[in-house]
Amino acid sequence: MKNKISNGFQIVQDLIKLRxxxxxxxxxxxxxxxYSEIQRSIHHISHTELNRKLSILxxxxxxxxxxNTDNTKYILLDFGEDLVHIFNxxxxxxxxxxxxx
Numbered sequence: 001m002k003n004k005i006s007n008g009f010q011i012v013q014d015l016i017k018l019r020x021x022x023x024x025x026x027x028x029x030x031x032x033x034x035y036s037e038i039q040r041s042i043h044h045i046s047h048t049e050l051n052r053k054l055s056i057l058x059x060x061x062x063x064x065x066x067x068n069t070d071n072t073k074y075i076l077l078d079f080g081e082d083l084v085h086i087f088n089x090x091x092x093x094x095x096x097x098x099x100x101x
Contacts, residue, residue, distance in 0.1 A: 012083070012086060015056075015057075015060065015062070015083070016083070016086075016087075018053065018056065019049075020042065020045055020049060020050070020053050021053055021056070021057070022087055023042045023045070024038060024042065024050070024053055024054070024057065025057070025062065025063075025076070025080055025083055025084060025087065026084065026087060027041040027042055028063065028074060028075070028076050028080065029076060029080075029081075029084045033073040033074055033075065034071060034072070034073060034074075035050070035054075035072060035074070038050065038054075038074065054074060057074075057080070060079075061077060061079050062076070062077060062079050062080040062083065063075060063076055063077060063080050064077055
């Protein structure tokens with residue numbers, strides 16, 4: 001049986017290794033909650049790919065899709081907020097230890 005760290009790492013790795021997932025989560029964290037805002041904030045992502053990735057994030061409990069009569073919004077859930085912290089920490093590690101001057 002795997003330990004909790006291995007299980008947690010596997011769950012996070014399975015998400016962040018997918019192309020566009022970190023960018024979508026960071027876009028939501030930056031305040032882009034509508035589909036068009038998310039797409040506009042991520043250069044070169046197609047409608048098909050954005051739909052596919054949003055579905056994965058909903059299915060895995062990272063985001064919530066709120067359907068209103070006049071618009072649809074995507075909201076980060078607690079798991080999504082935790083992933084933002086992980087991404088921020090990874091970026092800080094990159095800057096601290098691996099940035100080439």
